[in-house]
Amino acid sequence: MSIRIVLATLAALVAGPAFAHVTLETQTAAVGSTYKAVARVPHGCKGAATIKVRVQIPEGVIAVKPMPKAGWTLETVKGPYAKAYDYYGTPVSDGVREVVWSGGRLLDEHYDEFVFRAFLTTDLKPDTTLHVPVVQECEGGGVERWIEIPAAGKSADDYKFPAPGLKLTPKK
């Protein structure tokens, strides 16, 4: 038993920060740039296969172009932004607020990625974390909501279902 605990602890040390959960592949990006978001879905909901992935586009992220996926139906939900953002000199006041991939079947033992491209406006604050909430719906009605945004002084590790995050850096 004790050797197992030692090894498990060692494993914990090697693993370092959590790579668990639904996460983004690229976890740093500069504001005022185009970002390719790859949402990684490592498992289903308590063993059930994933049939729908919904991504909420945070405020300040515009010009969203999701990548179609074979075997999945791609939809977007459009709506007004809180304010007009500058997109290479053009004010943009509405666009995609949510991206939905549905109709596929990703088994618990398989892994997949869901991709979209977006522009990170300069209204986003550098040196903060941008959270991209993702909802994973599964067969049998199971839902995993990767939507928890850490409160001040807490980190994603303190939560069971942290929203995927992205560290923002100053404009290049």
Place this chain on the structure above:
Amino acid sequence: MAALHRLALVLTALLFAAFAASGSALAHAALNGASPADGSVLPAAPSEMTLSFSEPVSPLALRLIAPDGTATPLDQVQLRDRTLVIAAPAGLSPGTHVISWRVVSADGHPVGGSVLFSIGAPSPTAPIAETQPSGVRPMLWAGRVALYLGLFIGCGGAAFVAWVAPLPARARGAVSAALLLGLVALPLSLAAQGLDALGGDLGAVFQPPVWRAALGTSLASMLAIAAGALASGLLALRLTGCLGQIAGLCGVGLVGLALASSGHASAASPQALMRPAVFLHAASIALWAGALLPLIQALRRGDAAATLRGFSSRIPAIVAVLLGSGLVLAVVQVERPAALIETSYGRVLLAKLALVALVLGLAGFNRWRLTAQVETGRLVAGRVLGRIVAVELVLMLAIVGTASLWRFTPPPRALAIAAAQPATIHIHTLTAMADVTLTPGRAGPVHVAVMLMNGEFGPLPAKELTLSFANPAAGIEAIERRAVRGADGLWRIDALSLPVPGRWSVELAILISDFEMLRLTDTVEIRP
């Protein structure tokens, strides 16, 4: 071999962890299933328990918490693929058990949770422990016994002497003694009550706060009325004729009033029924028990015919009132037959009823066999009757002694009310508030009701509400339950069992919209 197998698994886990560090995505393990299933009720104890995870895991701490709150480490564990197979300890008792698990998943993150299952049926209420400072209990009991003897034997005896059996002054000594004993019991009872109220021990008996505390309780007015009853009794023994009879009757009436003014039964509702019932019960006890001493005196002197006739003609009505009022009191106080055996109050009642049955048997024998013989002048029968009445008196004392034990046993009715009190918490944050009510607020099965409000006391529209309860001090990892919203807007959880008392942490995960979640946390005290 098994150890090697395990080592291999752990090494695999390490390898995965290394991959994790290098950037590949791995997940925390989640519990996919358990046997016994969470919340299940089994007819018999399981021989093994399994926990199936979504990822390979290593156990860190596995514990089984028994219905009585004791935790047993589970160390007979085997890993089969992603399933932990745990040998169940032998001799599991019926009731609710908790498997509290903590494992480390492939990504190196410890995760934990709890699985509850019950054998036979979910655990019933744990008994309520009582504490009392030493020495005060005997004093309370002795005071109560002495007071009852004064009231029943003394006041009842005085009334019997005044109305039925005019004894010569010498023969009244025993009744007077009982009355005086009752007077002595007054300050004794008051002091014991004060010590009990303040939780002090006998040494503190002369301190003024003890007496002030006692005077503030309902016992003080009871003792005042009892003093009046005892004084009336003494007066009835002194006065003759009509005045003596009035004083005697007053004494018995005051006995009824005294007992009806304080105590478990008088405090029970419906008061309009209970207080008169206590009054009649006490007065009829006094009339019956009080007759016994003068009867013995009369039988000893050999001219008991008139006294016996007077007693025999009155006693059936008195016993009928006694039993009728006693039945009413018992039904209200005990509530359900099982409480007769399960609670100490019920057991005292059973003991008392057994003694009463004995007394009634003797009384019946006296009345139907011996009384007629004594009336026709058979001296032998008179002596036998005198002895049996003396035995009756002793049994009466035993009944009084038994009934005085009720001072220490809250009736099942009161126990049920106390146990049913809910535990409540109010969580208040800037964005959301929650009123959580756990009914009853004691260990065992509970119903949970949650009212959600926004920061301005308005309604908080939520899509889902999940509560998790954990007791880190008892080693119980979070027990998660989804609440269901009722038509009245309250969120409820019906199938939850908090197996041990103590301080539980409560976390509410409120889903505001598909992408927005609020978490509120607090702690709640769960009684035994």
